[in-house]
Amino acid sequence: MTQPTHLASPAPLFQTAVVAGVGLIGGSMALGLRQRLLAKKVIGYDANIDVLREAEALGVVDEIRTTAGEWLREADLVVLAAPMRSLDGLARDLAPYLNPAALVTDVGSVKGGIAGVMEELGVRQFVAGHPMAGSERGGVTHARAALLENAVWVLTPTDQTPLTSLSKMRSLVEHLGAAPIVMPPEAHDALVATISHLPYLASLALTHMVARDERLSLLAAGGFRDLTRVASGDPRMSRDMVVENKAALREALSRFRRQLERLEADLDDPEELLLSAQEGKRTRDSLPVVKRSLLPPKHDLVVAMPDQPNQIGAVTQLLGAAGVNIKDIEVLAIREEGGALRLGLESAEEVARAAELLRGAGFEVRGRG
Numbered sequence: 001m002t003q004p005t006h007l008a009s010p011a012p013l014f015q016t017a018v019v020a021g022v023g024l025i026g027g028s029m030a031l032g033l034r035q036r037l038l039a040k041k042v043i044g045y046d047a048n049i050d051v052l053r054e055a056e057a058l059g060v061v062d063e064i065r066t067t068a069g070e071w072l073r074e075a076d077l078v079v080l081a082a083p084m085r086s087l088d089g090l091a092r093d094l095a096p097y098l099n100p101a102a103l104v105t106d107v108g109s110v111k112g113g114i115a116g117v118m119e120e121l122g123v124r125q126f127v128a129g130h131p132m133a134g135s136e137r138g139g140v141t142h143a144r145a146a147l148l149e150n151a152v153w154v155l156t157p158t159d160q161t162p163l164t165s166l167s168k169m170r171s172l173v174e175h176l177g178a179a180p181i182v183m184p185p186e187a188h189d190a191l192v193a194t195i196s197h198l199p200y201l202a203s204l205a206l207t208h209m210v211a212r213d214e215r216l217s218l219l220a221a222g223g224f225r226d227l228t229r230v231a232s233g234d235p236r237m238s239r240d241m242v243v244e245n246k247a248a249l250r251e252a253l254s255r256f257r258r259q260l261e262r263l264e265a266d267l268d269d270p271e272e273l274l275l276s277a278q279e280g281k282r283t284r285d286s287l288p289v290v291k292r293s294l295l296p297p298k299h300d301l302v303v304a305m306p307d308q309p310n311q312i313g314a315v316t317q318l319l320g321a322a323g324v325n326i327k328d329i330e331v332l333a334i335r336e337e338g339g340a341l342r343l344g345l346e347s348a349e350e351v352a353r354a355a356e357l358l359r360g361a362g363f364e365v366r367g368r369g
């Protein structure tokens, strides 16, 4: 795996980081901390021993623990990354052992209550956070440092948050390659109701309409799939996320209903509907594109993967035998029925050489030298 040398610190920011809840987000943070040399040691703590064994085997963490205890005192960074419904309990389990000097943060999707819980538990150096990145595929097996790269990461300090802790947290987020933004918890919750939780409910409503008619699922093409991807997320976790933010979400839902009613009325006013469509296109096209690659994209090669066994092996063996050094590899799930591999190579020349070799073996490739 490549080291982003431009961001690696000369000395690690932390000696011992503990990631509690080593799933998609916790695992991605642990990988970021390790790959970017931000902590000397990363300890994974999880309620599920199988998850921890997997995390250790995948090189996501250096050490694992299943029960809270004195070992936590050595941690100078503690990340709470369990599902929303378990966060309070997790904080209560860990709090008695935390070093008062440790920076503590969380990654929960709703920010309203957590700071109060931490205050009640006497955890002073707490800064609540929420990386605006994720996936419908949870679990440590899907964790990757690049998931958090270039993500907007909301920090929601309260009046009690020490400024030094906020500044350490900003620095951590920046060193993970993400972009911190600071706002009050209530403002965060109102915004994510519209930008994250409403789309989830809308995706459920759409999938429910299809569930009652098999002919509809048969016709589901890219548009429907793009709009409903988040319905594939963990049902309990998504349920907990929206319920936790129900007041703000109700507001967003009532605005959404008004939007739908307006669009329905515009069906009889094609000129008005065109204006709406143009505005929608402008807004959608102007959303910032989040780049997640750790390598300069100019040395990337994308190889289409036919839906047959051992295609990844065939590509890596072919290039390995020719002495092409694959510095980074990523499976791109572009479409559900197939996919592609992104290979990070050393130079433009290597991209050209690899492309020629792969084309010769019948693969479809796209590359930028």
Ligand SMILES: NC(=O)c1ccc[n+]([C@@H]2O[C@H](COP(=O)([O-])OP(=O)(O)OC[C@H]3O[C@@H](n4cnc5c(N)ncnc54)[C@H](O)[C@@H]3O)[C@@H](O)[C@H]2O)c1
Residues within 6 Å of the ligand: 020, 021, 022, 023, 024, 025, 026, 045, 046, 047, 048, 051, 081, 082, 083, 084, 086, 089, 090, 107, 108, 109, 110, 130, 131, 132, 133, 134, 135, 136, 137, 138, 139, 140, 234, 241
């Ligand atoms: N999935 C996303 O897209 C996304 C994005 C941003 C933030 N978040 C937030 O991140 C958090 C984690 O989500 P995820 O998608 O990584 O979930 P996940 O299911 O991939 O991982 C959660 C992990 O927490 C562990 N866990 C559960 N209860 C625990 C407990 N009491 N103590 C210790 N470990 C416990 C589970 O075993 C699992 O390994 C949630 O609070 C979620 O709101 C999720």
Ligand SMILES: O=C(O)C(=O)C[C@]1(C(=O)O)C=C[C@@H](O)C=C1
Residues within 6 Å of the ligand: 108, 109, 131, 132, 133, 134, 135, 136, 195, 196, 197, 230
């Ligand atoms: O699946 C994704 O791509 C996501 O970004 C997941 C997503 C979202 O849709 O807003 C889901 C919940 C989180 O708290 C943050 C991100």
